[in-house]
Amino acid sequence: MIDFVFPLFGRFHPILVHLPIGILLFGVVLVFLSKKRETAHLQSIRLAFLLGGLAGLLSSISGFLQYQYEGFAWDSVQFHFILGLTTTAASFWLYYELRKNAAFPDHFRLKSSALVVLLMFTGHLGGNITHGETYLIEPLPTGIQELLGYSNEEAKGLVLPVQGWEELAYFEQVVQPILNQNCKSCHNPRNKKGDLDLSSYETLLTGGEDGSILTGGNSEASALFSRLILPKDDEDHMPPKEKRQLQKEEIELIKAWIDLGGKTDSKLGDADIHAELLEPFFEKVEIPFYPNVSVAPLSEEQLKELKANGFFAELVEKESSWLMVSCVNFPQFSESDWAKLKIASQQIAFLDLSGTQVTDQILDSIQTLPNLTVLKLNQTAISGEKLGELQSISNLKNLYLNQTQVTLEQLRPLQNHPSLSKVFVFDSPASSEESNASFSFVLEKGNYQLPPLPTDTIVY
């Protein structure tokens, strides 16, 4: 009948704890305001330590009840609890000393300071339980966080190697990382929601408040799997609907592991799964589009100078040295203007000279840009005779020669260019040439048509 009283009282702990903090602090402040022999505040100080002790006792009891009924692990609350009791005892002790004497006992300031330290530390531990260990760290700037030894990396989730995934230990290297990313924040030794800890195989076997969650060989009967596939609105669905949800491939992997027996000695390759299922987890080696060398960035003044000279000039990304330069608002650009670009010859990675006055001679200058990755020479008088000079730019990937006078023959010297991957020659002599020639790069000739269809003219 009165079963609810204890848990309810336990829940008042977060409020009650503030009473001893306030009352005791007030008492200590009075101690420091009093001169050595002055006894004006003595009555009040006594009362403060008595009330502080009583409030501390209430806090400790409510705290203990909360620990009992709210699923906190003893490991996580033990120091807070012990220190809480110590603080309570200390306040009573100080009260007792004050009652004994008509004046301040020896070293009373020191003793009360020690009480404050104890109080603060207990409070801090309590705060850590409620808000998490990193509560005070999170708002700090990243630099300071790293200095304190906290890194921001979250559980990364599952990453598998493309080669040799068959040999991975199914539980340790596949299932556990999935649990770590998706379940562990609520099911760990410190925070055992539903009395369940998913941080290791042993604790997983133990199960939670509803008993075992794993029935080897029968995924349907294992809550570890079946609660994942409940409708999202179902109360028993895991993870809770407001949390990150498992990908369907992750669920598949857990199911396959359970059906395989749910043991620690199986390998990923033992299960009947295809590489396709693992596709989302394969490690992706990202090859950066722009050159992977380091070059000092242009200074702000140099960048301003480029802009003032009429170029569009901007970094391809923040914190990068690579520059995108375009003459979209500088159509009168010609060879003689090249000198204006020279300050950025190391940094230019994307150069658009479309629609400018340049001729074949410009290629002599362009080949001095070692990091050029994209070059656009659309709608220029380029005839193509000097294109071979681009062979020396070992980072060039995309070359645009649309609406120029380039022929297929002139692209020949670019054959086997070390990095060139796409060349666009739409609306140039090269685009209309019939040829079986094959190139080491993708040649986009364009000239697409959408032939008329009989249905084009039907109106219903």
Next chain:
Amino acid sequence: MKNLEKLLSELQVQKLQTQTRRHFLMDCVSKVGGLALAPLLFGCEIGKNGQAKDGLNLSERDLNPLAPLPPPFAGKAKSIIYLHMAGAPSQLELFDFKPELAKLHDQDCPESLLEGRKFAFIRGVPKMLGPQAKFNQHGQSGAWVSDYLPHFSKVVDEVAFLKAMHTDQFNHGPAQLFMQTGSPRLGRPSLGSWVTYGLGTINQNLPGFVVLTSGGKTPDAGKSVWGSGFLPSVYQGVQCRSKGDPVLYLEDPSGMSRDLKKKVISAINQANQEDFESIGDPEILARINQFEMAYRMQIEVPEVMNINDEPDYIHQLYGTQPGEESFANNCLLARKLVEKGVRVVQLYDWGWDTHGTDKDGSIDMGLRNKCRKIDRPMSALLLDLKQRGLLEDTLVVWGGEFGRTPMQENREGKVQGFKGRDHHVDAFTMWVAGGGVKKGASYGITDDFGFSGIDERTSVHDLHATLLHLMGFDHEKFTYDFQGRPFRLTDVEGELIRKIIA
């Protein structure tokens, strides 16, 4: 110079004449209050780094709000063309092939689909409506496309489909706002505004964000769908007229030569400059810049907005008829604008609201006719961008604001005269193509009736997060401080759809 002096003294006199004692008293009341309010509403007046603009420490952005900025990381896409089919096309007749639905045709809708649901017009128990189109698989990717889009079916390998999109707004206005601004209510900046704010524009002689409409009407949500919300208004979309002069008053008035106009503008700018020097309001500098840009646009806009000079085979490809208001013309313009360095081009085509209340709004006739008007142009746009290499760094997005029900609409409980479908929020199809998008991908699966997504569902926020990612932004970090807190396009939601990223 003499003109300038005249102008200035005239300005001075006018100012003095209009300032009366009443103005002074009024100013006292409002400005003292304003002084007290300013720190409370600091979100509006404080610069990006939290420092107040002091007029002395002006960045390039203060002088020219459209000045380019580098993206936080090198996104694959540098510009976006967004094709919004206002009114919401039926996914069940275009991309989401549901043979099972055909078997249920004309039967009562199962109770399970209606339970706890609200529809815009459907009341009671409607009949199911089978797919009205023939479907086939196309291209190497084997994407299902119906015979409503015969040209598009040839370019499916260029695009990535999102087949289990969902939204939470079943009326056009709020749904369009949600799709474009990330919120169904007014006041948020549109996707195009965010991008233009974040990256500025490449071509300083053209607006950064251009809007073109076709289909006879602008979207139901009005111009807010390309509005700038709480971002400075220079980042809103510039709507160009789809017929006649693209921008009014670009032509020089008769009797006024361009030189004379230039003189007028420089005199105004000088006057503004002096005003700035005495008051120090950076808004004045922005105004000076606007005048200069307007002058430059006068030269560049008529050229880029003129499709007459395009060769015949391009007109044939798009099916354009110069001089008309059409989606085809707008598609061709979109390519020209992007080619010239415009950051965002937004096309709205009105007329996709197929309820079956009349022939034009019928799924089997009106929708076919409507599809014919976009099929060739949008396919041509993809091909034209591809052959020019523009598809490498241009993102193309296609879709409506929601989908349509697998049920026949029965407004007021009556059977409609034509086949039609009601608004539907649980499942619809969109596609994206170009810069950084995985070609030939398909993401999302709907149930047997196409009623709701059962796997790989994509929310509007997810789509926005992905589009921003492709442009080089982390949607969680791309914020703007307003009314004391940072705002995002994706609010507090949105997950990247990695499977459609190349």
